[in-house]
Amino acid sequence: MNGHDPAPLTNVSRAEEAARLGRHRRLIAGRLVGPVGAFLSTLVVGTAGYMVIEGWSFNDAFYMVATTITTVGFGEVRPLSTVGRLFTIGLIAAGVTLVWYTMSLLVSTIVESSVRQRWERRRMDQRIQRMAGHVIVCGYGRVGRQAVEELRRDRQAVVIVETSAAALAAAEVEGLPMVLGDATEDETLHHAGIDRAAGLISTIATDAGNVFVTLSARALRPDLAIVARADNDDAVPKLRRAGANQVVSPYAMGGRQMAQLAVRPSAVDFVETLLRGVDGELLLEDLRVAAEAAVVDCTIAELRRDHGAVMLLAVQRDGRSLLPPPPDLRLRPGDVLIAVGREQDLSPLEETCAGIRKKG
Secondary structure (H helix, E strand, O other): OOOOOOOOOOOOHHHHHHHHHHHHHOOOOHHHHHHHHHHHHHHHHHHHHHHHHHOHHHHHHHHHHHHHHHOOOOOOOOOOHHHHHHHHHHHHHHHHHHHHHHHHHHHHHHHHHHOOOOOOHHHHHHHOOOOOOOOEEEOHHHHHHHHHHHHHHOOOOEEEEOOOOHHHHHHHHHOEEEEEEEOHHHHHHHOOOHHHHOEEEOOOOOOOHHHHHHHHHHHHOOEEEEEEEEOOOHHEEEHHHHHOOEOOHHHHHHHHHHHHHOOOHEEEEHHHHHHHHHHHOOOOOOEOOOOOOOOOOOOOHHHHHHHHEEEEEEEEOEEEEOOOOOOOOEOOOEEEEEEEEHHHHHHHHHHHHOOOOOOO
């Protein structure tokens, strides 16, 4: 399924068309409030006018007003007085004005909505094209929204990929960059900027969907960090074989956290504080050593000496975690440092590991 294929039979096209029609209806309904109110007011005033001026019954007066303001052209219900004829001329003028005003308003609203939609889509595409180092979140359901909330709290740019127009409407309210399309399609992932992304999170509701998304993303970006959701235990090895770096089961993780909170709540709260970085407190970060970084071939002891305010908890190398890292361990390109510290202390070490600063 192609998220940008104009063919009318795709699910994405139907969702996009439904969303577009919904926006049109809401816009038109809002614009028609005034004309409808004016039309009803004219009916009331005209009916009351004939009843007062000509002394007609309500039925005769209402019928005369309806045929007059709609310019149907039927004859008079009863002979009119001079004042009644002048009053009728005013009603005709009001009816013609309302009809033309309403028609012009409808046309302008439809044209404006179409132009605005194209302009907003083009602006969104340009916004995504300028992004780099962002995280693509495939699926904006309950798990996806929580992931996006955590990423935004960490000031990480995100792009939402969804097939549901309703979910994208919720993302639009939050001002999030979004792509309406099938995340298993290469074109959709390219549209989301996968070639410039720092990572991808797949939170589609089905395990099969997450497997396909992971396969597509891994084929396009062999070096991309991919985190996938798994609802069933047997999906975990499949997702890892498909190329996911990490596989998370929301139910298993929730159960483990509840158990930990029951037996060691203080420790869990401390870890949560590190992960969230609340109110400028300590942060838990992973720092990858770049090939051109000045810390390459430095020992852990030297790194601790130069960055004493940062606590080095572990070093991840070749899929293994060295915890705690030995002081004489020399860093290599690709090593990942797990460090704890304040943001102002972690930033210099992060820049050094990324090769932004040179040693000495």
